[in-house]
Amino acid sequence: MGDIRLMKGNEVIAEAAIRCGCDGYFGYPITPQSEIMETLMIRKPEDETGMVVLQAESEVAAINMVYGGASCGKKVMTSSSSPGISLKAEGITYLAGAELPALIVNIVRGGPGLGTIQPAQSDYFQAVKGGGHGDYKLIVLAPASVQEMNDFVDLGFELSFKYLNPAMILSDGVIGQMMEKVELADYKPRWTDEEIEKISGSWATNGRKSGRERNISTSLDLDSAKQEIFNHKLQAKYRKMEENEVRYEKFECDDAEYLLVAYGSSARICQKSVELAREKGIKVGLLRPITLFPYPTKQIQEMLGQVKGILSVEMSAGQMVEDVRLAVNGKVPVEHYGRYGGIIPTPEEVVEALEEKILGK
Numbered sequence: 001m002g003d004i005r006l007m008k009g010n011e012v013i014a015e016a017a018i019r020c021g022c023d024g025y026f027g028y029p030i031t032p033q034s035e036i037m038e039t040l041m042i043r044k045p046e047d048e049t050g051m052v053v054l055q056a057e058s059e060v061a062a063i064n065m066v067y068g069g070a071s072c073g074k075k076v077m078t079s080s081s082s083p084g085i086s087l088k089a090e091g092i093t094y095l096a097g098a099e100l101p102a103l104i105v106n107i108v109r110g111g112p113g114l115g116t117i118q119p120a121q122s123d124y125f126q127a128v129k130g131g132g133h134g135d136y137k138l139i140v141l142a143p144a145s146v147q148e149m150n151d152f153v154d155l156g157f158e159l160s161f162k163y164l165n166p167a168m169i170l171s172d173g174v175i176g177q178m179m180e181k182v183e184l185a186d187y188k189p190r191w192t193d194e195e196i197e198k199i200s201g202s203w204a205t206n207g208r209k210s211g212r213e214r215n216i217s218t219s220l221d222l223d224s225a226k227q228e229i230f231n232h233k234l235q236a237k238y239r240k241m242e243e244n245e246v247r248y249e250k251f252e253c254d255d256a257e258y259l260l261v262a263y264g265s266s267a268r269i270c271q272k273s274v275e276l277a278r279e280k281g282i283k284v285g286l287l288r289p290i291t292l293f294p295y296p297t298k299q300i301q302e303m304l305g306q307v308k309g310i311l312s313v314e315m316s317a318g319q320m321v322e323d324v325r326l327a328v329n330g331k332v333p334v335e336h337y338g339r340y341g342g343i344i345p346t347p348e349e350v351v352e353a354l355e356e357k358i359l360g361k
Contacts, residue, residue, distance in 0.1 A: 002183045002184060002185070002186065003183070003184040003186075004181060004182070004183050004184070005181070005182060005184065006179055006180070006181055006182075007146060007179060007180070007182050008035060008146070008176070008177060008178065008179050009107075009143075009146045009149045009171065009175045009176045009177065009178055009179075009180075010032075010033055010034075010035035010036045010039070010107065010149075010176045010177065011035055011036075011039045012146055012149050012150045012182050012184075013036050013039075013079065013105055013149055013150075013153060013169070014035075014036050014037075014039035014040045014043065015039065015043070015150070015184060016149070016150045016151075016153035016154065016184070016185065017040070017051070017077060017153055018040070018043060018045045018048065018049060018051060018187075019184060019185050019186070019187050019188065020075070020153055020154040020157060020185065020188050021049070021075060021187075021188040021189055021190045021191065022051055022075045022076070022077060022103075022153075022157070022190075023050075023051060023052065023069060023074035023075045023076055023190055023191075024051060024052040024053075024054070024065075024066075024069045024074060024075075024076040024077075025037070025040055025051070025052070025053045025054070025076070025077050025078065025079075026054050026056050026061075026062040026063075026065035026066055026069070026076070026077075026078050027054075027055065027056065027062050027078050027079050027080065028055060028056055028057075028058060028059045028061075028062050028080065028084060029055070030059075030080055030081045030083065030084045031081065031109070031117040032081060032107055032109055032117055032118075032119070032173035032176055032177055033079050033080060033081045033105065033106075033107035033176055035176075036079045036105065036107075037053070037055060037079070040053040041053060041055075049187075049189075049190055050190060051190070058087070059080055059084045059085075059087035059088050060087055060088070060090075060091065062078050062080075062088065063078055063087075063088035063090075063091030063092060063095075063104075064091050065078075066078050066091065066095070066102050066104075067091055067094055067095055067098070067100065067102075067217075069102075070095060070100040070101055070102045071098070071100060071204065071205045071217035072196075072204055072205060072206050073191075073196040073197075073199065073200035073201075073203075073204030073206055074191075074196070075101075075103075075157050075161075075190070075191070076102055076103075077102065077103035077104065077105065077153075077157075078102075078103075078104055078105070079104070079105035079106070079107070080104075080105070080106060080107075081106065081107050081108065081109045081173075082106065082108050082109050082110075082111050082115070082120075082122075082123050082126075083109075083111070083113070083114055083115075085104070085106045085123065085126065085131065086126070086131065088104070089126075089131045089132035090132055090133075092104060092131070092132050092138070092166060093130070093132030093133055093134050093136055093219070094219045095166045096132075096134070096136035096137070096138070096165060096166055096219075096234075097134060097136065097219025098217050098218055098219045099164040099165065099203070099234075100164065100166070100217065101157070101160035101161045101163075101164055101165065101166065101167075102160060102166045102167070103153065103156045103157055103160060103166070103167055103168075103169070104138070104166060104167070104168045104169070105168070105169045105171070106123055106127065106168060106169070106170050106171070107171050107172060107173060107176040108120050108121060108122065108123045108170065108171065108172040108173070109172075109173055109342070110122065110340065110341045110342035111123075115341070115342070116341060116342040117173070117342075118173060118341075118342025118343070119172040119173030119174045119176075119177075119265065119315065119342060119344065120172060120173075120315045120316060120340060120341070120342055121172055121263070121264060121265075121266060121314050121315040121316045121319075121320075121338075122315070122316040122317070122319065122340060123170065124170070124292065124314070124316060124319035124320050125319050127140045127168055127170045127292065127293075128140055128292050128293045128295070128320075128323070135231055135234070135235070136234065137165070137234075137238045137241070137293050138165070138166055138167060138168045138293060139156070139159045139160065139163065139165055139166070139167040139168070139241065139245070139291070139293060139294075140167075140168050140170050140291065140292040140293045141155065141156055141167065141168070141169050141170065141247075141290065141291060141292075142169075142170050142171070142263040142264045142289065142290060142291070142292050143169060143171050143175060143264065144175070144263070144264050144265065144267045144268050144288065144290075145175065145180060145268075146175065146178065146179070146180035146181075146182045147180065147181075147182050147183065148290075149169070149171060149175060149176075149182075150182050150183075150184060150185065151185075152169050153169070154185060154188075156168075156169055159245060161199070161200075163237055163240070163241060164203070164237075165237065165241075170264070170292060171264060172264055172265055172315065173342075174264075174265035174344065175264065175265055193206070197209070202215075203215055203217075205217050238294075241293070241294045242294040242295075245291060245294055246291055246294045246295070246296050246298070246299070247289075247290035247291040247296075248287060248288060248289050248290050248291070248296040248299050249267075249287075249288040249290060250285065250286070250287055250288075250299075251271055251274060251285060251286040251287075251288065252274050252278070252284070252285045252286065253285035253286070253287065253303065254285075255283055255285075256283055256284055256285030256303070256306065256307055257282075257283040257284070257306070257307060257308055258277075258282065258283065258284040258285075258307055258308060258309050258310070258311070258354065258358055258359070259284065259285055259286070259287060259300075259303055259307045259309075259310045259311070260273065260274065260284060260285070260286045260287070260310075260311050260312075260313055260350070260354070261286075261287050261288075261289070261300065261310060261311070261312045261313070261320070261324050262286065262288060262312070262313040262314065263288055263289045263290070263292060263314075263320065265315070265344070266313050266314055266315055266345070267286065267288040269313070269344070269345060269346070269347055269350060270286050270288075270313050270347070270350055271286060272347035273286075273313075273347040273348075273350035273351050273354070274286050275347075276347055276348065276351050277351050277354060280351070282351075282354070282355075282359070284354065285303075285307075287299065287300060287303065289320075292320070295323050295327075297323070297326070297327040298327075300324060300327040300328065301327055301328070304328060304331050304332055307332060308332060308333075308358075309332055309333045309334070309335070309358035309359075310324060310328060310332060310333070310334045310335075310358070311334075311335050311336070311337055311350075311353060311354050311357060311358050312324045312334065312335070312336045312337070313336075313337050313338065313345070313350055313353075314336065314337075314338045315338060315339055315340060315343075315344065315345070316338050316340050317338060317340050318336040318338055321334065321335075321336040333358065335353075335357035335358055337349075337350060337353035337354075337357065
């Protein structure tokens with residue numbers, strides 16, 4: 001058994017970053033994710049692993065510091081909450097356009113605008129469809145527990161370096177603020193300069209080595225023909241992610257006649273909803289997307305010969321429901337149920353919505 005502790009979701013993000021060999025964190029405080037940076041400041045990892053922790057003067061500065069560190073082949077990350085991610089959007093698309101690895105954490109709060117500091121899931125479009133400009137995608141991981149908050153830090157870096165693409169952990173104030181038992185990973189040493197050269201020597205801007213061309217980190221190419229070729233390369237990379245990196249979880253789906261689709265904290269609520277519905281004789285299952293991009297489209301499609309209707313449950317006005325409908329392509333009814341503005345639905349409300357919107361009761 002590893003190092004087991006009772007920790008808050010935001011705190012474990014910080015702890016996992018230190019333990020996975022992260023080189024640098026650059027951020028700016030905003031509720032409800034400020035404990036990530038606060039925990040890093042308290043832990044002082046520079047004394048333990050040499051990891052740099054810096055509060056930038058703004059979110060814009062923070063994401064561009066991430067860009068600089070990523071350009072050097074370093075494991076670097078940032079975190080924020082909804083309005084802060086909006087400010088980072090330009091830098092995120094630069095990272096995607098320069099094909100650089102980085103980890104971004106969004107602990108979502110209710111919007112639009114400054115909104116509320118209470119939890120929501122209304123940043124789905126921003127994360128999955130591209131909140132910045134251009135045809136780009138992020139790898140998006142949606143944890144549903146404090147343990148997954150821990151696990152997805154290392155996984156996010158792993159996928160980010162595998163595909164040379166920024167990755168995002170999309171969570172919310174429920175899981176960021178809740179406390180659960182978590183098993184922490186063992187410490188991984190930070191990469192040495194020699195290891196970075198071996199892993200990223202073909203693209204990192206860590207000094208020109210004898211006998212090779214210089215590496216330039218940029219997302220700019222004024223030649224339209226070259227830029228189109230590059231965009232084809234990016235799209236091929238995203239298709240490869242869709243082929244190899246889809247992650248999901250099924251709950252009570254073997255005999256399900258109806259299906260709930262939910263991610264993150266909504267999926268936790270829906271597990272109880274499934275139990276309550278089955279007590280009433282309604283055979284319902286839950287499909288939880290773990291990767292929001294790449295999305296488990298095929299896994300939903302595989303359920304279509306079995307289920308009579310699908311309810312997408314989100315703490316939003318209806319965003320992921322569009323991807324569910326695209327997967328279903330009109331073959332069975334798909335409806336949405338959500339609370340927003342920081343209101344968390346109850347399991348009973350979800351069952352009532354299922355009965356009303358899908359069963360027609």
